[in-house]
Amino acid sequence: MAGKTRTAMMEETRGKLLASARKSFAEHGFAATSMDDLTAAAGLTRGALYHNFGDKKGLLAAVVDQIDAEMAARARNLGALAGTLWDRLLAEGCAYIEMALDPEVQRIVLLDGPAVLGDPSQWPSQNRCLDATRDAVRQLLDADLLRPVDVEAASRLLNGAALNAALWVAACEKPAQTLPKAQEAFRLLAEGLLTER
Amino acid sequence: MAGKTRTAMMEETRGKLLASARKSFAEHGFAATSMDDLTAAAGLTRGALYHNFGDKKGLLAAVVDQIDAEMAARARNLGALAGTLWDRLLAEGCAYIEMALDPEVQRIVLLDGPAVLGDPSQWPSQNRCLDATRDAVRQLLDADLLRPVDVEAASRLLNGAALNAALWVAACEKPAQTLPKAQEAFRLLAEGLLTER
DNA sequence: CAATTGACATACGCTTCGTATGTAAATATC
DNA sequence: GATATTTACATACGAAGCGTATGTCAATTG
Secondary structure (H helix, E strand, C coil): CCCCCHHHHHHHHHHHHHHHHHHHHHHHCCCCCCHHHHHHHCCCCHHHHHHHHCCHHHHHHHHHHHHHHHHHHHHHHHHHCCCCHHHHHHHHHHHHHHHCCCHHHHHHHHHHHHHHHCCHHHCCCCCHHHHHHHHHHHHHHHCCCECCCCHHHHHHHHHHHHHHHHHHHHHCCCHHHHHHHHHHHHHHHHHCCECCC | CCCCCHHHHHHHHHHHHHHHHHHHHHHHCCCCCCHHHHHHHCCCCHHHHHHHHCCHHHHHHHHHHHHHHHHHHHHHHHHHCCCCHHHHHHHHHHHHHHHCCCHHHHHHHHHHHHHHHCCHHHCCCCCHHHHHHHHHHHHHHHCCCECCCCHHHHHHHHHHHHHHHHHHHHHCCCHHHHHHHHHHHHHHHHHCCECCC
């Protein structure tokens, strides 16, 4: 264990803390998470945490950043499978809705994240999910497939609709039956942007 | 002061606490609000608070309920001015976007509310804003003006889009210029639900 | 090999929440 | 109308939790 270099060790502790925090935040929420418990579960103390992340908020920001990156990557992968540009936008939107069914994503990214860190579009770790949507919208606009609309506004609204829908699906009684309804409604709304349908 | 009946006195303290809490929640956020300070500002102590609202969460729920009711009332009023059913839906949506520019609404209803109380559609005080949207959507569907879509899903997505857009507008540099863009994008998206446009 | 940096642990004070208990005034009972 | 009882609210207490200040030991540097 002593054979490792110092930076590698630090990388390891950062990883442990992130993993433990992610688990605790997802299970109990940000407010109800004790930093003592969290660090103890990772075999460390609060000293390591404050040294690496500054404060509790900084830790949440790091966790959010990690999850956000994973989500965006997954959405892009699923989007890339789509044939047309338009299908790509739809696929990404549906992907967000599905991913937001994950309790971890909901609790951390959709609920606690905005409450503690403020509006997602202001996060230092720029919301990557939003970036993906914006790219798709911009390309569609360039191809004259969309009615004239502000790129930023359209992206925000699409993302907001999708993520909010996911919260609803996840909280309802029969998520499995509700999910397709949400995705269908998302498709209809999105088609409002099309020049022709 | 002693001339009042007991229930009237209690109504008054409830009002004082609600007002003070609303102010403090809006200014500092839920987590950073001290119940000691909050009650002291109202000329009371925590005893009154716990007696009337159970706990901090209960207090937030009461505040959210109050604001939600005001928002829904305003939206319905603005919606009622519209000529057609369709214009009513649009007017209500735009009204939500505008109201969410109020820092009080943002901080309390959009950020802290969901984080502390969970998904709005599960709130005991049923989200009245959602109710208004749902009513409008249902009537439009009955009139065959909308493509077949799940009422609940469409309402949730429309509301989610509007409120999320508001968060973006409020956080951006030039809200005055951004607001119309958001409202225009909302209109386009909503038109996706129309049978013909 | 001595000096210094730095990663993390330990210890402390302050704030805050929730509860348990106290009290005085309003209502109820006769 | 006097006594009993409820109850609206205040006070007192204990238990966490956060952030900082300080300590320590290993890894780096010259």
